[in-house]
């Protein structure tokens with residue numbers, strides 16, 4: 001082993017690109033000045049031994065940490081996460097965030113303990129406790145690469161506890177996977193790689209690839225790919241990664257095995273596909289996995305919900321041994337599927353409520369409760385009593401049909417910032433409102449939810465799937481690419497999906513597109529306006545809007561027009577011919593009559609063509 005020991009300062013790092021001219025001492029001063037909470041570890045006491053692994057965010061090294069006292073020296077094995085080079089201007093932000101992470105992680109159970117921070121050759125090094133292996137390593141040693149169900153449950157409970165605790169402190173993990181589930185000497189799982197992607201959130205990295213991808217593609221939720229556009233990131237983002245890890249532990253197969261990052265992006269983000277859920281699982285687990293793979297994170301369970309499910313199965317005890325999981329796809333449908341969003345806001349007596357709008361819809365399905373107050377709950381599961389003005393007795397309504405309204409706002413409402421911030425769109429979607437008026441809102445341009453007071457916002461126009469929209473006339477350079485019609489005017493598109501930050505996913509059924517594979521465009525809600533027959537002035541504009549419904553409308557109308565023109569032409573032609581023939585026959589007629597009078601009434605002299613005309617037109621030769 002000793003031979004492998006490498007002095008951190010003199011190590012040959014030819015395989016890495018270092019930030020040239022960086023001075024470790026200067027960086028050390030920055031670290032110490034910027035955040036006194038973070039324990040600084042002198043690089044001279046760290047000896048790198050060998051690299052354990054290399055990931056998107058840096059390399060992990062096994063190292064020796066020399067702790068010296070007056071009397072003796074102690075050597076500890078530590079793991080060092082050496083981050084990829086970071087630009088100087090981003091250093092302070094990152095260190096501030098690390099300081100916050102470090103202090104919040106103190107006393108959290110079941111997570112890898114952090115020793116401190118150091119700088120080696122210009123690269124930030126996070127020094128942490130070393131563990132002998134990970135769940136991922138253990139799986140590779142097993143036949144079929146999968147773990148028995150009781151083991152998955154045992155690891156799952158411990159990890160969910162750790163993640164849940166981190167969430168309660170506002171930390172997202174964003175990189176949950178079996179190789180980051182470390183194992184201690186007693187086969188207890190510990191969460192490693194805590195919050196590294198979260199630290200790098202918003203920090204400009206040398207590789208644009210990693211900037212746009214915060215995590216490992218196989219385990220990434222849809223909103224994790226470009227969170228400032230498809231986000232925001234939320235606690236439920238970790239539920240997706242956790243569920244991917246559970247599926248992998250149960251089946252031994254990495255989600256989206258053998259697919260490239262681009263292919264995974266296409267499947268998860270564009271096609272809204274979910275990782276395969278194996279069959280043969282307890283219904284509770286199957287339901288939680290289904291919930292974790294919801295495209296819209298608001299419909300996924302939170303880590304505390306997952307923990308509850310896992311704990312309830314653990315209490316089930318012996319039974320879990322008998323669950324045999326098969327790699328075949330589960331046939332579970334959404335019919336018995338729990339709606340997790342309901343567990344996120346429990347109604348209380350005194351709450352103002354109204355009928356719940358279906359997600360991404362503009363109108364409530366019913367208006368049973370346009371405005372009411374919860375006055376009590378019934379013993380039956382999920383029902384509350386609501387007093388509605390004008391109705392004598394309180395109504396008994398299921399909570400799933402109600403939404404809480406606080407200070408005029410409810411989760412899912414569209415809101416506009418009273419004072420615009422250039423960094424993001426002014427229009428967003430309200431994700432939650434506390435009873436004291438504290439809100440969290442998702443905006444295009446922000447990677448995470450914006451927290452604030454409801455007084456900073458006002459109601460905005462809402463959008464729903466199926467509406468037609470076009471760019472406002474005053475928008476000259478839109479946030480996202482937008483197609484134009486013939487003549488250069490902005491095309492009108494149809495909303496086919498609404499992302500949790502209010503970003504509109506738009507298709508253009510009126511355009512026959514071959515260029516864009518998916519034909520999908522994005523729109524900032526602040527830059528568009530709704531187009532409908534009612535707001536199209538004049539017949540021409542109304543017809544133009546009809547063309548937006550399908551690209552075939554125009555050719556069909558043109559074909560119909562041509563056909564009608566041909567028909568009319570043919571009809572008029574026929575008419576003209578008929579009237580001409582009529583005129584000619586009557587003149588011939590009179591001529592014949594005239595000749596008859598001259599030739600004693602014999603028609604024998606009439607030339608055959610004229611006779612033909614006369615007979616075809618039904619005119620009998622005069623006798």
Ligand SMILES: Nc1ncnc2c1ncn2[C@@H]1O[C@H](COP(=O)(O)OP(=O)(O)OP(=O)(O)O)[C@@H](O)[C@H]1O
Nearest residue numbers: 052053055056057058060079129130131134179192
């Ligand atoms: N504290 C630790 N003790 C022991 N091994 C660790 C520790 N932290 C990480 N590892 C191991 O180091 C290896 C590489 O980890 P790392 O997190 O860099 O890789 P990755 O997860 O593939 O990449 P990234 O997290 O950058 O996307 C993994 O196999 C992991 O199990």
